[in-house]
Amino acid sequence: MADDAIDEPRPEAAAGEPDAATDEPAVATDAVATDAVATDKAQPDPATAAVRPEPAADPAQPDEAAAPGPEPRSDATVGAGSASGIRISPWWPARRPSTAGALIGVLLALLGFGLVVQLRSNATDSQPSARPEDLVRILSDLDARKDRLSQEIAQLQGTSQRLQAGNQGRAAALQEAQRRADELGILAGTLAAEGSGMRVRLIPGSTPLKSWMVLDLVEELRGASAEAMQIDGVDGRSVRIVASTYFADASGGLNVDGQTLAAPYSITVIGDPQTMQPALNIPGGVVDTVHNAGGTVIVDQIGTVQVTALHQAGALRYAQPVS
Template identity: 40%
Template sequence: MNEHEHDASTRPAVSRPRTAPEDPPTAGLRRELPAEVPARASAAAREDVPQEEPAGPVLTGRQRLVQGLWPPRLTRAQLIVALLLFGLGFGLAVQVASHGEGDSALRGARQEDLVRILDELDDRTERLEDEKRGLEKQRDELENSSDQAEEARKQTIEKERQLGVLAGTVAAQGPGITMAIEDTNGTVEANMLLDAIQELRAAGAEAIQVNGVRVVAGTYLTDSGNGVDVDGNKITAPYRFKVIGKPQDLEPALHIPGGVVQTLEKEQATVTVERSTKIVVDALRAAERPDYARSSSR
């Protein structure tokens, strides 16, 4: 045994601590990428755990719009504006409907009836033009007269006479018509006679008398048993109208489609209208002095 062998055998043995075997190279690589394992684990967890169903059905765009609009959330100002717009729309609808009814009545009229209506409108326009020319003439006379005071007095007297005719305080005569209404069934009512008076006034009637009662601006009619009260005076059928005005305007106004004569005939009444060159309206009304109103002229 050589020296080296002696030394090795005689040298006390030194104990070395045992170490765990080294990990394979792949283990060190996994520790360098720690996020890869949790990512795979979370993916596996998502695959194992069942997904929760949506809370409710998916709403369409229209459904979301309806949910946003209803129930409405209005302020007081918005509510007031909405009510005003509703009232305006309702009024316009009623007006359009009323015009539509009038248009339908005209569409159903005969050609001769339409011609008569147009003639009546032309006559009314002509009357208004005559009245305008008369007023302009009075103005010119007052401006050009050398004695304006005397001219003003004459015009005042003439105006008083005209107002007396309209107020029923003086008698009147002139061309016009007479109308007789026979009511054997008692179906004629006060509102029908009032419609006749209003139609005659619109056609240019200047003085009207019914069964001895003078009709003026403030005249009222009411039903009274088997007759009609005119300003508190009881009258019964037959109802006789005496009207002063232009006969060519008064008679056609009563015969227009849907007018006075047609309405009365539907009630089984008989209506007779005659023209005359002289009608006398002699029923008078007492002049009434107002209690409080006084002339403002000085």
Template identity: 55%
Template sequence: MSDEQTETGTGWPQPAGPGRPSGPAGEPDPRPDAPDPDELSPLVPDGPVDEPGGAERPGPGVEPVDDATVDLSRSAGEAGVEPVAADAGAAVPARSRVSAAGVMIAALLALLGFTLVVQLKTTSTDPTLGATRQEDLVRILSDLDARENRLRQDIAALEESQRQLRSGEQGRQAALEEATRRADELGILAGTLPAKGPGLSVRFTAGGKPISAMRVLDAVQELRGAGAEAMQISGGDRATARIIASTYFLDGENGSLVVDGRRLTGPYTITVIGDPATMRTALNIPGGVVASVQNDGGNVIVEDREVAEVSALHAPIKLEHARPVS
């Protein structure tokens, strides 16, 4: 570059690469759309240069770029920025972990909801009652009503006893009366005291088969479930035995019945004290005691008693180890 060019600033170094096309002998480019030479930068551009046919040619100092892969880590490192992972699938494991956790939570919630629904249906639906006939449902309802009435009466009696025991001067007398009443009730349940009251007379007559001990035991259990308070059984030979919680029944010889070691002959009659209507319903349920005896060829006659007397007594058991506390 000459001194004149340096002073005026009109001189520029020529690029190292191929120059732009010009006319002959340094004449300006004769093409009408050619750019003004003064507007052209003498520096070689860093960016890509358009090639004929739409292709781009990278400028000097720029490496060819692959269409499928871009080295972002190198560019970021040269710019002073933290390198970024070039693999776009690097973020996929984090999303996968989040998705897996979401799926697991959804599965647990679904399982919890299913368990709650099943438990609700199980507790709210009783398959036994759903398959029970209407007559059996009526009997069960009647038994529950009778039991509820008895419990209400017991509650009222206990509340009255509590009130009397706390009434000052009458407390001692009330306590004595309450103790006597409880002793009588326990004596009736234990079979050591006679009892009387409204009840039933249940008579078993044999047919083609003798009355088995199992049929009599079924009748006793049905009567207890219906609220029987005291029972005794007598045979055709007038032998009588008190029925309590520890009473057992066995089949004897020649169609006889053994009750607590005492032999009875048929026909057998059970005298029971309790609510007559409830106990009669319990005996006459379909498939119950009456139906079973009739299927064996026998018969069961149930009669109401305004005053049923249970006079047979059970010998008290002699205690060997227990002693009352004074």
């Protein structure tokens, strides 16, 4: 193996022997046999100067490490220690390693060392090795991120407040709807009711009370702002009095909404007693009428009363709400 001491810019430099080219393929497997080179440098042979025009003719091939390629190279320095003309096997390092070979070994050892050191320092912690400007950039990135997240937090808090307010509004609406449903249920007779009111007892005399007298009484109470009423017979039956309630005479009593009640009757009414009682007692009113028929009207239990009888509301078949 001879020296391959040629690179493109210097095809005229002192080269190896003419047979150097024949050695080359054998080298291919031994990538960096560092020593077996430059043995003949001390003897520049003009005859072989033009031996290898190939590298120059192939400009597409980059030299090893193009950057320092054209630098001047003194032939006599590094390989000078080697004896000239010694043939060295490419498979084994030279018996006397050249200075350049040793340098290459040192450099490669340094490279491995540096590589490992860098890998280690990168693996352990990456932040401290960053440049100040990188750190500043990271910091500003984090700041911007923090700002964005703060904005997002404010947005979400606003949304949460809005939703809570909506929730409260919904609860209020629900409460209101419940209140209206209760009111309407009491008016329609589907809910039991309790409140200030009184009880009116109708006791017939020798003749039974007519249904129109009871109806008069009920209308009078309605006119005096009664809100809920029920009528009980002496046999314990009770009927809630609503808008559609009818009264009819029946044998042995009074037919109220299809139920026959036996006299005497008791009407429980919720409303303002101070308004309803005078309404009953006006001259020529209900009380007088009943008296004329031989019966008696007794108002008692003024105070809190309960209306517990319920009216079975049927489904509406024709009326629809006007939307």
